[in-house]
Amino acid sequence: MTVTDDVPVGNSAPRSGEPLVELVDVQKWYGGLHVLQDINLSVGRGEVVVVIGPSGSGKSTLCRTINRLEPIDSGQILVDGAALPQEGKALARHRADVGMVFQSFNLFAHKTILQNVALGPIKVRKQAKDAAEAHARELLDRVGVAHQADKYPAQLSGGQQQRVAIARALAMEPKVMLFDEPTSALDPEMIKEVLDVMVDLAERGMTMIVVTHEMGFARTAANRVVFMADGRILETADPETFFTHPESDRARDFLGKILKH
Amino acid sequence: MRLTRFKVAAAAVLMASSLAACGDAGDDSVDGIDVDVQENAAEEFDEGTRMRELADSGTIKIGVKYDQPGIGFKGATDDAPVGFDPEIGKILAADLGIAPEDITWVETISANREAFLQKGEVDLVIASYSITDDRRKVVGQAGPYYVTGQQLLVKSDSDIASLEDVKGTEVCSVTGSTSLSNIEKEGATPRPFDTYSECVDQVLNGTVDAMTTDGAILLGYAAEHPDDLKVVVDPFSEERYGVGYSIDSPEMCEWIVETIEDAQEDGAWAEAFEVTLGKSGVDTPEPPEMDACA
Amino acid sequence: MEDVFSNFDLVLKAFWLTVQLAFLSGVAAMLLGTLLAAMRVGPVAVLRGVASTYVTLVRNTPLLVMCVFVFVASPNLGLFVDTPFLLKGTIAISLYTAPFVAEAIRSGINAVPVGQAEAARAIGMTFAQNMRHVVLPQAFRATVPPLASTLIAMTKNTSVVAVFGLTEATARMRDFVNDNADDTIAIFLVFALGYIILVELISLAALGLERHWKAAR
Numbered sequence: 001m002t003v004t005d006d007v008p009v010g011n012s013a014p015r016s017g018e019p020l021v022e023l024v025d026v027q028k029w030y031g032g033l034h035v036l037q038d039i040n041l042s043v044g045r046g047e048v049v050v051v052i053g054p055s056g057s058g059k060s061t062l063c064r065t066i067n068r069l070e071p072i073d074s075g076q077i078l079v080d081g082a083a084l085p086q087e088g089k090a091l092a093r094h095r096a097d098v099g100m101v102f103q104s105f106n107l108f109a110h111k112t113i114l115q116n117v118a119l120g121p122i123k124v125r126k127q128a129k130d131a132a133e134a135h136a137r138e139l140l141d142r143v144g145v146a147h148q149a150d151k152y153p154a155q156l157s158g159g160q161q162q163r164v165a166i167a168r169a170l171a172m173e174p175k176v177m178l179f180d181e182p183t184s185a186l187d188p189e190m191i192k193e194v195l196d197v198m199v200d201l202a203e204r205g206m207t208m209i210v211v212t213h214e215m216g217f218a219r220t221a222a223n224r225v226v227f228m229a230d231g232r233i234l235e236t237a238d239p240e241t242f243f244t245h246p247e248s249d250r251a252r253d254f255l256g257k258i259l260k261h
Numbered sequence: 262m263r264l265t266r267f268k269v270a271a272a273a274v275l276m277a278s279s280l281a282a283c284g285d286a287g288d289d290s291v292d293g294i295d296v297d298v299q300e301n302a303a304e305e306f307d308e309g310t311r312m313r314e315l316a317d318s319g320t321i322k323i324g325v326k327y328d329q330p331g332i333g334f335k336g337a338t339d340d341a342p343v344g345f346d347p348e349i350g351k352i353l354a355a356d357l358g359i360a361p362e363d364i365t366w367v368e369t370i371s372a373n374r375e376a377f378l379q380k381g382e383v384d385l386v387i388a389s390y391s392i393t394d395d396r397r398k399v400v401g402q403a404g405p406y407y408v409t410g411q412q413l414l415v416k417s418d419s420d421i422a423s424l425e426d427v428k429g430t431e432v433c434s435v436t437g438s439t440s441l442s443n444i445e446k447e448g449a450t451p452r453p454f455d456t457y458s459e460c461v462d463q464v465l466n467g468t469v470d471a472m473t474t475d476g477a478i479l480l481g482y483a484a485e486h487p488d489d490l491k492v493v494v495d496p497f498s499e500e501r502y503g504v505g506y507s508i509d510s511p512e513m514c515e516w517i518v519e520t521i522e523d524a525q526e527d528g529a530w531a532e533a534f535e536v537t538l539g540k541s542g543v544d545t546p547e548p549p550e551m552d553a554c555a
Numbered sequence: 556m557e558d559v560f561s562n563f564d565l566v567l568k569a570f571w572l573t574v575q576l577a578f579l580s581g582v583a584a585m586l587l588g589t590l591l592a593a594m595r596v597g598p599v600a601v602l603r604g605v606a607s608t609y610v611t612l613v614r615n616t617p618l619l620v621m622c623v624f625v626f627v628a629s630p631n632l633g634l635f636v637d638t639p640f641l642l643k644g645t646i647a648i649s650l651y652t653a654p655f656v657a658e659a660i661r662s663g664i665n666a667v668p669v670g671q672a673e674a675a676r677a678i679g680m681t682f683a684q685n686m687r688h689v690v691l692p693q694a695f696r697a698t699v700p701p702l703a704s705t706l707i708a709m710t711k712n713t714s715v716v717a718v719f720g721l722t723e724a725t726a727r728m729r730d731f732v733n734d735n736a737d738d739t740i741a742i743f744l745v746f747a748l749g750y751i752i753l754v755e756l757i758s759l760a761a762l763g764l765e766r767h768w769k770a771a772r
Contacts, residue, residue, distance in 0.1 A: 431640075431720075433720060436717055436718045436726050436729055437726070437729030437730050437732065437733040438733065439733060439734065441730065442730050442733075442734065445722075450722075451722050452640065452720035452721075452722075453717060453718060453719075453720060453721070453722060453726045453729075454718055454719065454720060455718035455719075459626075459627050462627060462630070462631060463627075463630065463720070466630040466631050466633070466636055467630075467636050468630045468635075468636050468720075469720070
């Protein structure tokens, strides 16, 4: 997948056309419901892809299949050239390389902010505690919550928690970051602080797959927009093209509804 | 011997716990002794005595143990209990003109013997029923028809030969029993169990070193397993088995004492011992002297 | 009653055995119960089946039957013959208690939001790491009250081995009752008090744990 030249390019991780995440003929059913149909998607290294679509379109499911939080029924998912392993240690290793940010933050409620960020590196990456915590503090500083390091998640605002969640994912030094509606559970005044962190991340060259309704973010940071409806990818385009000249009726209809105000 | 009993309801428990013990309990038992059933026995007794009433009715209810081989034991498929106590019961019934098949046997356990006599559930209790002053306050006890004492049941190849040898060993009996306290004082580790049969199982399978209780009960188990078990050490306590009767019928005492004394003299007592407890190989003892009635 | 006080060392010795039984069985039941709970929520179907079969089987079996199995039936088959009675008691009581612990913990695990486990999986934790560092620590907090109830019931259940070779508090009480038929009530009260003290200690420990964890949030 080639990347257009008119996107902001980060200061690290030079972009290339080499695909990092590939979905090939992916199918998934929930019982009789065909939630993912013939999904083919390739995301290049350093690319930022925004997935949008009406609720129930399968966009969150798509996101969750990439680290196999949702198994698929047929097709293939490759990350960095390797197919997703089945359950077990190999899958755990795979997931360590794929960062994920959830709609509801899911910070470990019984751990402090610092422990939340350092836990993965210590237990999964087997880093020394001191080094892991030092790195965790750097990341917390980067997302602007360093002064909250010793508090528990419940003591933080939603926006702060989500930024910690991003830091927690980054601490694993993932190859790609998945965002599953990261701002949907946030009060409006907190959305920007999270988006700012995401934009910064995009500018630093992180490969990102973002399920979101934030069109502003899509316009600013995305290389491509993927539009989904009824379990299918209906349209793939660069943001400018997609927002100004959507090809499908469904996309036009959807954009009409969310861009009205 | 006073014992507390722990009621076990689960059938599975009974089945599992009697795996080893019950195997040959009923198989080689004999029918017991032949008794001479008195004819016209009622005429022998004065009007208004309990003996006369029983003789007139032609039946008698006798409480015995159902779980003590040699003393009083009834297998699940047996018609009537067998053992030294039932034999004594038959001798007494015969004197009233009641044939063995007309006796109604009732299982009594240690805890309900007084209550059964007081409520008239049974006419006599012959159930390894030690005579004590406490009991004589609430029921009548005539006897002793047999004197035993606490002894030890061990495996045939056991090294335990004297009471001193139990120090440091594990000895089982029934939970809460005086035997268990006694053996603990001798330096053994007491191993309480719910029933004698579970306890004897522990001796047989080698889990504990010995079982302790009245020698009479131990002899019954030794008789069941003559190749595997033996009774050792001289009795170190005295238990005098008596025949229980209602305290409201004191006239029964003289009759019981006289009837058993007759049996002691004519050999029926010895015969009853030989076909029950005597099967363990132990010599038939001299019959004990009976207490005088009050 | 004088008999009880003049032989108070026997009372203390018996309660010490009860404490040993309760402590050893409690630790063993917690370990086995946690393992069973983890197996039941784990990804391996065979282990799920094994654990749920065990829980169903043992939870529907009276402790008395478990004791007959360990103390009477097994030695007749040549098992546990030379095993010390205290260990057999621990085995019987902990095997019996483990399913209750497992169910208490499983309910605690189910009370942990699914997102917690998902987040742990998403940073590459294995199932064991997930359980150990994320799910179980949170599950135990939700589990303290039901677990305390289970351990209290277990402590009182140790009295069943009074008829399986162990002279713990209840067996000793029956000795005293047998020898002092006139003092039954007083003897009962002394031993009941002993059990109340033991059980209260567990309750207080549970309360302290709850407070400690509440403060840590």
